[in-house]
Amino acid sequence: MSKKMVIQQPNHFVQAVTSNQWSSEICDCTQDMSSCCFAFWCFPCFTCITAREAGECLCLPLLDGFGYIPPATMSMRVGMRQRYGIEGTMCNDCVYSFFCLPCTWCQMSREMKTRLQPITLINAHTR
Template identity: 65%
Template sequence: MTSFVIKQPGPIMESKESNQWSSGICDCTNDMAGCCFACWCGPCHACLHSREYGECLCLPLLDMFGFVPPITMSMRVSMRQRYGIKGTFCNDCVHATCCRACVWCQMSREMKGRKIPVVLTRARNTMLP
C-alpha cells in the first residue's frame, strides 16, 4: 500500500539583512539607468520587475484602473513582508499613489541588493514505506 503526504511544510524566510529599505524612495543616483527607464517607460519597467519578483509579467498594467495603484501598493507590501522591512500599509499607499515610478525603482534596487535564497527549515524526509 502506498501512502501520500497531503501537506508539505512551507518555506520560512529568514533574513540576516536590515529591517529597513536599502535605499530611500528618491535615491535615483543609486541606479540612474533604472530610474531613467522607469521615468520614460514606467509600465515596461514595472512589468519586467514584476516578473523578476515572481509575479505575472502584465500584472502592473492593472494599475491603470483606479486612483490608488493596487498592484504597485500590494507589491510594495509583499516585498516589505518578504524581506522583513518595517513600514505601514498607509505609508505604502501614499508612496504608491504619489510617486509610482520611484516606488518601482526602490523595489528594483531592493531586489538587486537582497537576492535572498529561499531556505527550507524544519523540512524532513517524509518517505513512507
C-alpha cells in the same frame, strides 16, 4: 631538537546582513541610474519587467490603471516588505504608491538587486 610551526588559516565564512529597513530611500534614484532612466523613458515596460523579476505576473502592473490608488503597486510594495522583513505600514505604502509611483517602482527594483546579489567567495593562494 626541531620545532614544528603550525599555521592555521581562518575558514571562509559568509555573513548575511539583513535589515528591517529599505536599503535605499524612495528618492535615491542616483544609486541605480540605468533603472531610473529606463523607468523614466518607458515606465510600463519597467514595471512589467520588475514585477516579473519579483516572481509576479508580467502584466500585474497594468492593473494599476483600474484604481484611484494603484492596487498592483501597493500590493507589490507590501509583498516586498513582508518578503524581506522590512518595517512599515500599509498607510505609507498607499501614500508612496499614490504620490510617488515611478520612485516606488525604482525603490523596489533597487531593493531586489541589493537583496538578491550573488555571494562571491574569493580565495587567494600564492605559491
